[in-house]
Amino acid sequence: MGKLNGKKINTAVFISGRGSNLKSLVKNSKKKNSPVIIRLVISNNLKAKGLIYAKKLKIKTYVTDYKNVNISEKKLLEKLFKYKINLICLAGFMKILSGNFIKKFKKPILNIHPSLLPKYKGLSTHKKVINNKEKYSGSTVHLVSSKLDSGHIILQKKIKVSKFDNEKTLEKKILKIEHILYPKAIKKFLASL
Ligand code: GRF
Numbered sequence: 001m002g003k004l005n006g007k008k009i010n011t012a013v014f015i016s017g018r019g020s021n022l023k024s025l026v027k028n029s030k031k032k033n034s035p036v037i038i039r040l041v042i043s044n045n046l047k048a049k050g051l052i053y054a055k056k057l058k059i060k061t062y063v064t065d066y067k068n069v070n071i072s073e074k075k076l077l078e079k080l081f082k083y084k085i086n087l088i089c090l091a092g093f094m095k096i097l098s099g100n101f102i103k104k105f106k107k108p109i110l111n112i113h114p115s116l117l118p119k120y121k122g123l124s125t126h127k128k129v130i131n132n133k134e135k136y137s138g139s140t141v142h143l144v145s146s147k148l149d150s151g152h153i154i155l156q157k158k159i160k161v162s163k164f165d166n167e168k169t170l171e172k173k174i175l176k177i178e179h180i181l182y183p184k185a186i187k188k189f190l191a192s193l
Pocket of ligand 1: 015016017018019020021022091092093112113114139175178
């Protein structure tokens with residue numbers, strides 16, 4: 001991808017639901033010193049709340065049902081090339097991108113995961129953290145590789161888990177830090193290229 005040369009990077013955000021990270025990414029992308037511009041929002045779920053937000057802001061959206069992974073990924077790649085997307089940010093996207101997709105896209109793909117990776121990969125992270133009585137949890141932004149939640153870590157933020165926390169309160173606390181962490185990690189990552 002090379003250096004930024006002052007040009008904003010065309011970015012696609014992939015979501016499956018609520019889209020609070022999408023909102024924070026879009027908000028941050030509107031800042032003058034933002035290295036990215038959100039050109040496209042992609043979802044596997046037509047009912048994802050984040051799509052309503054994207055449409056309101058007149059950001060192009062595209063939904064594919066993922067009934068057939070190969071066909072869906074092929075269509076996704078076409079869209080990404082059409083919009084000259086140079087960076088993908090997964091934000092609560094509940095599908096796993098295939099190795100083939102990652103290889104064909106060729107450009108960086110980032111993900112945000114609500115745990116201190118490499119701990120607690122996969123689903124139900126907050127539940128596992130609470131059940132294991134962990135003292136700390138947090139969030140991680142990492143590069144996507146073909147192994148789930150395992151790519152190179154770009155940035156991590158740690159928070160204390162209080163003995164009064166439950167899944168819901170922990171989720172809320174972590175979402176709050178994610179909204180700051182993700183834009184920061186994107187900046188750090190792009191500056192390093
Ligand atoms: C976030 O906690 C993110 O780390 C995880 O899924 C959640 C998505 O939340 N991958 P939202 O849809 O951005 O509100």
